[in-house]
Amino acid sequence: MKKFRPQPGFVVQAFRFALDPSASQEAALRSHCGAARAAYNWAVGWVEASWWQRKAEESYGIPEAGLTEWRPWSLPSLRKAFNVVKHTDPRFAAWWEDNSKEAYSTGLANASTAFDNYAKSQQGKRRGGRMGAPRFKSKRKARLSCRFTTGAIRVDVDGRHATLPRLGTIRTHEPTVKLLSRVRAGTARILSATVRHERGRWFVSFQAEVKRDLERVARPDMAVGIDLGVKNLAVLADSTGEIRTVANPGHYDRARGQLRRASRVVSRRRGPDRRTGQRPSRRWEKANARRNKVHHRVTNLREDTLHKLTTAVAAEYGTVVVEDLNVAGMLRNRRLARRIADAGLGEIRRQLTYKTRQRHATTVITANRWYPSSKTCSGCGAVKAKLPLHVRTYACDACHLVIDRDDNAARNLAALAAACTTGTGVAGDQDTTPVVSKPRGADRRTRATRPRRKAEAGRAGGTTLPQQQQEETRDRPQAEALTLW
Structure with a gap:
């Protein structure tokens, strides 16, 4: 396709x-969605049947030329094969006419895409982690x-x-x-x-x-740096030095009391048990629906907050500088995972990217993940070697500037916009070549040694980076920490 x-x-x-x-319409909607799931499961089983057949034949010593042919998983091939079996297969013959053909086409298209992604992942042509082979969708869990x-x-x-x-x-x-x-x-x-x-x-x-006609932003010659966090959802610093703070509403934390009470009621009802085949009681279903309603309200409030924030930012500034946060890695911190997930840090960057492109044609600059926005002094540019997370105030040892940690990071991000501009205005150089920076000699590789062992090695006389190279890295221009989208 x-x-x-x-x-x-x-x-x-x-x-x-x-x-x-x-x-009746809800029953028809569920029937169509179930038909899409059934078609998807049929396509997965039909394609993988040839895989298992070939594997069994190979175990019997059959040569390659005599093995069963691979079944194709392109959408036209799946449609052609499904049209042949839908009249005779007992899984579809009795009810396939009750739904639109688009329902079955949906499942077949999803199966074709899943096999394509699996093949590209095995060949190294797909970004991200390795994908496994498509699996059957459960009637109980499938969306x-x-x-x-x-x-x-x-x-x-x-x-x-x-x-x-x-x-x-x-x-x-x-x-x-x-x-x-x-x-x-x-x-x-x-x-x-x-x-x-x-x-x-x-x-x-x-x-x-x-x-869609592109809308002119309110301040096209102004750049803004956005520092995202947990204490404050976002700290915005423009190129004039003005700072605005958007408080983190913490919708999930506010609803934890309601969820605790609702979950207590659910736990006291007779719920489902797949091991014994026990079906839930009507009282459990009603209590579970009330608990889910609280979750749905939290999700809706979070989406509303993020959309209002990103829409306002995209409509006001000509250049937006955001951070490339490792949200997946941040979620591994068990003490902050709940608040990080509630903030929706990755969703903010995604919304800013498409809103600035499609609605205002402004520039979004992504600061490199290794750029030390919090450790760099926004006054003189000095970089601290360490800045623990619990230290919320930045105190510069060189110029003695004392400023809030988040405000300092937002100012540094706003200053990065000047590296991607021409001499006349903001966001003028669209051909800037991004260069990956390595502040203080840091790289993207995960080290096998623990920090304690590193410290012991340093006390023993070894150093991780020569002093001259540290000074060169510290003085490297900030333009190397940018990625232009």
Whole structure:
């Protein structure tokens, strides 16, 4: 399947609306999502059957030329094979006509993508950790989702209903005016729709090709550095030195009392037990629904906070400097993991990236992960060798500047924007070549020795880096710590 490319001046944007389906419509939605899961499991089993057959034949000493052929996993091949067996396979013959063909196509497309990702991962062509082979989806754990690409896909003229193939017209929980007005004006064209059940209710997401005119930011010649953290969600320092602090609302911490009480009620009810086949009681299901409602509210509040923050920043500044945080590594700290996950640090950078590109065409600069923004003095540029996390005030030994740790880091990030600019304004040099810096000789390799052993080696007379190289690294220009997106 070819990737869709929008026309010049158009962007692909998703419009998501909550649904209020009737009982029969909800049963149809679950049936379509179950059909997608069944088609996915069939495709995984059909492809892997040839793998196991070849492995068994090899154990009997059959030569390579006589082994069973590999079954292809491309989407056209899976569709062709599924159309042959759906009339005779007892898993589909009795009910496959009850759902739209798009439901089965969704599962087959997901299986094809999963096998492609697995093959690229084994060949080293895919970023990230190694992926395993696709596995069957559990009926109990699989996320309910189905995608429609053909048929009657539209938002109705009354602005309160959406029409989907085989599902008919479903009432939306909120008005669809923001998409309907664009469709009527001819500035948007619906490409597909995806229904999904999450956070206790059904949602429909319309993928549309939208004509979007870039909006001018309020201060195009101004750069801002954003230091993200746990105590304060974000500290913003612009190029004039003005500092603004966005407090961390801590939605999860505020709701912990409610969750504790709700979880206590759930634990006192008769819940499910897969080992004995025990089914949950109605009282357990009601109590579990009340507990999940608290979780869903926390998630919605967190999303609302992050969207408001990133939208305001993207609409005000011409250049935004953020950090490349190792959030996955930070989550390994058992003392801070809960608060780091509640803050959503990685989501802030993701939202800033697409909002600045698609809505305002401004520049996002990502400071290298190894850049010492907190250890560098924003006044004179001196770098401390160590700055423990519990030290919240930065005191410079050279110029005697005393400043809050987060404010100092935000100022340093804002100063980095000058390294990627021309002589006339901010965010002018789009061709800046990023150079990976190694402050104080640090590298990306994980050392096998523990810090205690390093200290013992230093006391024994060894040093980790010559003094001359430390001085050269400390005086290295800050432009080497940038990555331009």
